[in-house]
Amino acid sequence: MNEFCHTGEDTRSEIDLLEDIGLDESVETAIPTLGAAKVPSPLIQTEQGHFVSDDNRVLVNVSHRCFEAALKAGRTPPSFELAGPRRHIYFDPTKLRCAIVTAGGLCPGINDVIRAIVLALYHGYGVRSTFGIRYGLRGFIPEYGLPVMELTPERVERIHEYGGTILGSSRGHQPIEGIVDALERMHIGVLFLIGGDGTFRAGAKVVEEIQRRQLKISVVAIPKTIDNDIYLVFKTFGFDTAVQMACEAIRSAHTEAVGAPNGIGLVKLMGRHSGFIAATATNALREVNFCLIPEADFVLEGEGGLLQAVEQRIRQRGHAVVVVAEGAGQRYVRGDKEERDASGNIKLGDIGVFLRDRFRAHFAEVGLEVNLRYIDPSYIIRSVPANVDDSLYCANLGQNAVHAAMAGKTGLMVSHWNGRYVHVPIKEAIKRRKRINLNSRFWMSVLESTGQFNLAVHPAETP
Ligand SMILES: Nc1ncnc2c1ncn2[C@@H]1O[C@H](COP(=O)(O)OP(=O)(O)O)[C@@H](O)[C@H]1O
Ligand SMILES: O=P(O)(O)OC[C@H]1O[C@](O)(COP(=O)(O)O)[C@@H](O)[C@@H]1O
Ligand SMILES: [Mg+2]
Numbered sequence: 016m017n018e019f020c021h022t023g024e025d026t027r028s029e030i031d032l033l034e035d036i037g038l039d040e041s042v043e044t045a046i047p048t049l050g051a052a053k054v055p056s057p058l059i060q061t062e063q064g065h066f067v068s069d070d071n072r073v074l075v076n077v078s079h080r081c082f083e084a085a086l087k088a089g090r091t092p093p094s095f096e097l098a099g100p101r102r103h104i105y106f107d108p109t110k111l112r113c114a115i116v117t118a119g120g121l122c123p124g125i126n127d128v129i130r131a132i133v134l135a136l137y138h139g140y141g142v143r144s145t146f147g148i149r150y151g152l153r154g155f156i157p158e159y160g161l162p163v164m165e166l167t168p169e170r171v172e173r174i175h176e177y178g179g180t181i182l183g184s185s186r187g188h189q190p191i192e193g194i195v196d197a198l199e200r201m202h203i204g205v206l207f208l209i210g211g212d213g214t215f216r217a218g219a220k221v222v223e224e225i226q227r228r229q230l231k232i233s234v235v236a237i238p239k240t241i242d243n244d245i246y247l248v249f250k251t252f253g254f255d256t257a258v259q260m261a262c263e264a265i266r267s268a269h270t271e272a273v274g275a276p277n278g279i280g281l282v283k284l285m286g287r288h289s290g291f292i293a294a295t296a297t298n299a300l301r302e303v304n305f306c307l308i309p310e311a312d313f314v315l316e317g318e319g320g321l322l323q324a325v326e327q328r329i330r331q332r333g334h335a336v337v338v339v340a341e342g343a344g345q346r347y348v349r350g351d352k353e354e355r356d357a358s359g360n361i362k363l364g365d366i367g368v369f370l371r372d373r374f375r376a377h378f379a380e381v382g383l384e385v386n387l388r389y390i391d392p393s394y395i396i397r398s399v400p401a402n403v404d405d406s407l408y409c410a411n412l413g414q415n416a417v418h419a420a421m422a423g424k425t426g427l428m429v430s431h432w433n434g435r436y437v438h439v440p441i442k443e444a445i446k447r448r449k450r451i452n453l454n455s456r457f458w459m460s461v462l463e464s465t466g467q468f469n470l471a472v473h474p475a476e477t478p
Contacts, residue, residue, distance in 0.1 A: 042075055042247070044095050046438045047222075049231045049423040052103040056421070057141055060102075067099030067418075073435045095437035098415035098429055104140075105233075105423025111204045112144040113420070115166065117180040118151035118210040118217070119358070121394075122241045122253035124401035124409040125209055126174040126181055131413025132207055133166045139414075140421055146201065151185035152217060155197035163201075175406060178398045186213070187357035191220045198225075198232055205233045205420040211240035213358045215428065215445045222426040222441065233425040235416045236441050241397045244289035246449045247439045248430045252412060253397070254291065256405045260396035261296040265338060268390050269302045272334040275386035279325065279335050279374060283367030283391045286340035287360065289450045292396070293340040294461045301464045304328055304335045307366075309342035310451045311458075312473045315373070319471035322377045329378075329385060339366055346473070367391050411436060 060066065072094035074082065085092040115132055117125050129147070136142035147164035148154035154161045164170070164182060174181050194217075198206060208218045218236050225232045238245040241257040261284050268280025284293045290308025297306040305325065307313050314320045328335045341363055348364025355361055371389040378385040401409060408431070415436045416429045427438045451458055462468050 042093055042443055043440055044093055046096055046424050046440060047426045049105055049233055049425055052101060052105045052423050054104045054107055056100060056102055056104050057108060058100050058139055065100065066102040067097050069096055071097035073097055073433055073437050077433050095432060095439055098419060098436035098438055100418045101422040104421040106204055106421055108140040108142045111142050112202050113142060113205040113207065114146050114148055114201065114203045115207045116148040116151065116154060117182045117184045118214040119184060119186065121179050121184060121397050122239050123178060123256035123397065123399050124253040124405045125239060126177055127401050127406050127409035128209055128237055128413045129181065130171040130175050131410045132417055133171045134168060135414045135417035137168050139417065147182040150183040152189040152194060153185050153187065155194040156189050176400060178400045191224050194221055195224045195228065199230065203232060205235065207416055208234060208236040209239050212245060212445055212448065215441050219441050219445060233420045233423060235420045236428040237412050237416050238428055238430065241292065242286050242289050243291040244449050245444060246447050247444050249432055252405050252409045253401060256399060256402045257292055257396045258295045258299065259402055260392060260399060261292050262300055264390050264392040265296055265300055265303060265336065268388060269336050271388040272336055277329050277333060277383065277385040279337065279385055279387040281337045281371055281387060281389045283339050283341060285396060287342045287363065288448055290340035290343065291451065293338045294451055297338055297461050298464055302336055303338045304465055305337040305467050305470065306461050306465050307339040307343040308451060309340060311453055312346065313344060314471035314473060315347060319469055321470065324470050325374065326381060339370060341366060
């Protein structure tokens with residue numbers, strides 16, 4: 016039953032099938048606030064208007080069928096609060112102190128987001144004290160001895176020209192009480208969290224601890240991950256840039272493959288649990304013959320398996336391009352003991368190297384000469400500066416995060432949804448992971464482009 020839609024017997028509308036998000040759960044859309052917003056906003060009001068009120072809302076599901084079904088059943092279709100500046104704000108900007116932290120893996124555009132936050136606070140609202148917390152959540156914990164970085168317009172002047180994060184990032188759990196102690200000690204009124212699902216899990220706990228202590232500290236999150244796997248965000252920032260970089264690797268693989276007899280170009284891309292980078296790059300280039308993602312785990316051996324399919328392709332066309340997301344085919348490379356990184360993320364086996372060796376062995380067995388070139392662009396795709404589209408996106412996310420925080424809203428993630436910037440409760444965003452919907456037009460398009468309709472797949476494993 017699609018809770019977002021409620022169309023009765025017919026549980027999925029065509030619009031849902033267009034989505035790669037998989038809207039199949041109910042969603043809580045109310046955003047907590049610290050209190051009444053009574054301070055007039057210092058932002059300039061134009062004649063056309065400029066401020067946004069909380070009853071400006073964006074439908075969660077844009078399908079007209081879902082909308083009609085809800086109305087017929089006497090229900091209000093669920094909607095998110097529209098992001099943007101409020102006429103009245105909660106904080107007195109002259110007294111407010113803000114903090115920004117970046118945690119988890121790198122992603123193009125983090126510096127753009129930091130810059131947008133600092134500039135919107137400083138120039139828009141007149142906030143003079145913004146601090147950068149160093150190296151992720153550990154920067155809050157005194158034992159690490161990491162001094163904060165003062166963030167001024169001068170300090171962030173050129174940071175968008177560089178990849179990574181000027182604040183540094185890290186993985187690894189930190190005590191939630193210690194984080195809130197640090198916020199209290201520093202008299203912080205707003206914490207901006209730039210991070211992925213892990214950071215948001217920590218963020219949700221920080222919000223709870225703040226509420227338990229009855230503090231007036233707002234926590235606003237900005238979704239960051241090149242894997243694009245955060246739920247209730249149409250696309251995460253930096254993803255476009257990552258796909259652009261992935262396309263360069265695939266183009267090279269294709270050139271190498273067609274440039275040698277029986278050439279195979281094999282590219283491994285990031286994508287731990289969701290294969291968005293691999294699938295989107297495949298759709299963009301249309302020269303990939305096999306796109307392997309964690310959501311549709313391929314069968315390697317036997318009838319309909321990958322080895323047989325690649326062999327067929329080589330015999331027919333004399334070259335093949337294979338793109339594999341790092342989380343695909345884990346059943347073939349999993350060690351006996353499950354290993355986790357400092358944040359608790361499962362450490363993956365190297366499917367790229369495995370496939371490279373397995374392909375070579377297979378073609379040696381069947382006595383067919385192949386020329387295999389293996390490309391693993393790895394960190395190159397996530398450590399570059401953002402492209403123009405992503406820079407613009409980062410600027411909008413950062414600015415809207417500031418508007419939300421100044422209005423005294425908390426426990427929210429700024430998101431882009433159905434073409435608008437909206438507020439989504441952090442708790443909702445961490446309910447599940449966004450993965451490719453194998454029934455979506457998006458995935459069909461990958462199949463149409465590669466022609467891998469007959470490639471055998473195992474039933475999906477739950478992440
Ligand atoms: N369940 C959790 N509770 C508290 N902190 C968490 C939790 N999951 C992750 N974190 C912390 O959030 C930070 C970032 O998490 P990580 O998974 O590495 O990156 P990302 O935020 O990009 O997913 C790390 O410091 C990690 O320890
Ligand atoms: O080597 P690291 O830094 O642990 O990161 C590797 C992982 O980080 C990612 O780039 C994204 O992860 P997060 O954004 O969730 O931190 C994955 O695609 C990749 O598997
Ligand atoms: Mg993560």
